[in-house]
Amino acid sequence: MTLDWKLGGVALGVVFFLAVLLVKPIGVSTQFVILDGIIGDAVNAELVVKTDEGYTSSNAYLAKSNGKYAKAVANPLNYSFVFVIAMIVGGAVSGLARRKTMDERRVPAVWAANFGDSVAKRYVGVFIGGFIVIFGARLAGGCSSGHMMSGMMQTSLSGYIFTIGTFAAAFPTALILFRRS
Amino acid sequence: MTVFLAIIIGAAFGFVLDRSGVTNPNNIYKMLNLTNMHLAKTIMLAIGVGSVLMFAGQMTGLVDVGHMSVKTAYIGVFFGGLIMGFGWAFSGFCPGTSVVGAASGRKDALLFIAGGLLGAAAYMVSYASLEGTFLMNKIMGGKVTLGTIPGAKYDGITALQGDLVGIALGVVLIIVAFVLPSKLIGGDAPTNTVPAE
Numbered sequence: 609m610t611l612d613w614k615l616g617g618v619a620l621g622v623v624f625f626l627a628v629l630l631v632k633p634i635g636v637s638t639q640f641v642i643l644d645g646i647i648g649d650a651v652n653a654e655l656v657v658k659t660d661e662g663y664t665s666s667n668a669y670l671a672k673s674n675g676k677y678a679k680a681v682a683n684p685l686n687y688s689f690v691f692v693i694a695m696i697v698g699g700a701v702s703g704l705a706r707r708k709t710m711d712e713r714r715v716p717a718v719w720a721a722n723f724g725d726s727v728a729k730r731y732v733g734v735f736i737g738g739f740i741v742i743f744g745a746r747l748a749g750g751c752s753s754g755h756m757m758s759g760m761m762q763t764s765l766s767g768y769i770f771t772i773g774t775f776a777a778a779f780p781t782a783l784i785l786f787r788r789s
Numbered sequence: 790m791t792v793f794l795a796i797i798i799g800a801a802f803g804f805v806l807d808r809s810g811v812t813n814p815n816n817i818y819k820m821l822n823l824t825n826m827h828l829a830k831t832i833m834l835a836i837g838v839g840s841v842l843m844f845a846g847q848m849t850g851l852v853d854v855g856h857m858s859v860k861t862a863y864i865g866v867f868f869g870g871l872i873m874g875f876g877w878a879f880s881g882f883c884p885g886t887s888v889v890g891a892a893s894g895r896k897d898a899l900l901f902i903a904g905g906l907l908g909a910a911a912y913m914v915s916y917a918s919l920e921g922t923f924l925m926n927k928i929m930g931g932k933v934t935l936g937t938i939p940g941a942k943y944d945g946i947t948a949l950q951g952d953l954v955g956i957a958l959g960v961v962l963i964i965v966a967f968v969l970p971s972k973l974i975g976g977d978a979p980t981n982t983v984p985a986e
Contacts, residue, residue, distance in 0.1 A: 610816075616809030617831040617966060621838025623802050628843050629851075630794050633858045634802060636885040640902075640909040648910075669916035687791045691799035695885065696892040698803025699812065703893025714896045716881055718818040731900045737880025738887065738904025739911070741873050745884055746912040747924070748869025750860055752883040755870070757832070759860060760962075761839040763935040763955045765946060766862035769928065773870025774877065781878035782821030789824045 624757055631687060633762065635754030637745035638677070639692040645670055645681035656681045721788040748773070803889045812890035814881020814897075821878045823973035833966040840959030844952040847938070854940040861931040865924040 611619065627634045645665075649655045656665045656678045663678035665671040670678045680686050715730040723729060745751040748770050750759065756774065759767020809831050810816045819825035846852030860866075877883050882890060882901045891898035919925065929946050936954030937945030945951050 610810035610813070611808045613809075613827050613831045613966075614834065616805070617834025618838050619805045620809055620831065620835035621842070623798065623805050624835060624839035625842040625846075627798050627802075628839075628856050629846065630798065630856075631791055632856055634798075636888065637909075640884065640905050641913060644906055644910045644913060647906075667913050667916075668920065669913040672916070685792060687795045690792050690795040691802075692888060694796045694799025695803035695806070695889055697796075698800035698805075699807045699889030699892030700803075701800075702804045702807035702889075706893070713894055716814040716818065716897075718815045719881065730897055734880045734882065734897045734901040735904035737876045737882065738901035738906075739908035740876030740904075741880065741883060741887075741901075742905035742908035743912050744869045744872030744874075744876060746869070746909060747919070748866045748873060749863075750866075751873065751885065752877075753885045755860060755866070757836055757839070758858075760836050761843060761955075761959075762857055762859055763840070763938075763951065763958060764859040764862070765929060765933045765935065766860040766866050768935075769862055769866045770870040773867040774874035777871040777874030778821050778878040779823070781875050782818060783823070785879065786818045786822045789819055789822065 620757075624761055628758075628762075633754070633758035634691070635688065635750055635758060636692055636695075637742060637751035637754065639689055640742050641669065641677060641746065642680050642684070642689055645677060646684055649681055658682070718786055718789055722786050802885075803892065806886060806889045807893045812886045812893055812895070812898075814890075817877070817881040817886075824975070826969050826971055826973060830966045830969055830971075833962045833969070837959040837962030837966060840955050840962070844955035844959065847940075848952045848956075854938065855942075857938070857941055857943070859932045859934060859941075859943045862928040862933065863924070863931065864926050864928065865919075866928075868924060 624634055645656065654666060656663055656670065663675040663682050665678040670681060680689060714727045715725050719730055748755060750770065755767050755770035760771060806812055810828060816828045820828040843852055847854050880901055882898060887898045887901040891902060930944055932943050933946050934943050934951055936947055936949040936951030938951030
């Protein structure tokens, strides 16, 4: 069961507010990089190294901003990473209380109406979509949570620039690809 | 202590994201093809409510202004937004909703996450060659807000009182959320000739 938009909107807004009140604004997409870093560091221990001042990496992205990401990779029990793990718990609890058919778990109805109900096609599509979304979010330095929601909430210029860019691409894409609802 | 807060706020965020329907790609597709604006109303109301509470809290001293975290504005924010917008409209997921969607039982979200981890890795290896390009050029100073917020470590691009700007924009978003029609175009149903709702 989905909440009425008024209730859902207020509940989401309160969560974004509580995050700033208690710690800091919500963001998610960086943690894809941190998980990659943790996996990469497990395979090759040289990826992230401790220095006198903190942490650094042979990867320029992990090493940027004085090794901020390298530090998070070396210490996975940091606020932002644990936050995303906890999101999984919250989503699982919500999901348990709501039964879905197996078809709907794999292929959304709107996708099926436009691209057919092939599970393989949907899986390949979302895999490519996931690649594009996270690459774009990292180039932008944030995603719907960090830039759009937290950013616009704080009146950050970056949040508005991101949101304009996102919808400038998203509306035409959906209007062309998903003509049938 | 902050890890404890991460668990509480993160779990609440995951639960509410799923409950508000954002983790269902159908709702994303219907918002973006303008046939059901329910989710757009949810998002605008959420940003508006969050903004009003935060800035009112900062004005009254209840909220520590130091907790604000404003991201840098640079050319790549716009182009990255374009790229993400395309992938979002195509897949029906964004980073947060894929994680929560997978947790709530969506199998396709797992494939999105796998692709996302590969996309993150691709960005990590591309970063060294993107670093010096125009994409990283800051816009209007980078970490800036629309108004000037008292006590914040960020500059404003105008001299307007930043807390009041935040509250005013929050109220505007809440009003737009309420007046926005549920349907902007008819979609499949022959409702083009009758007013929405």
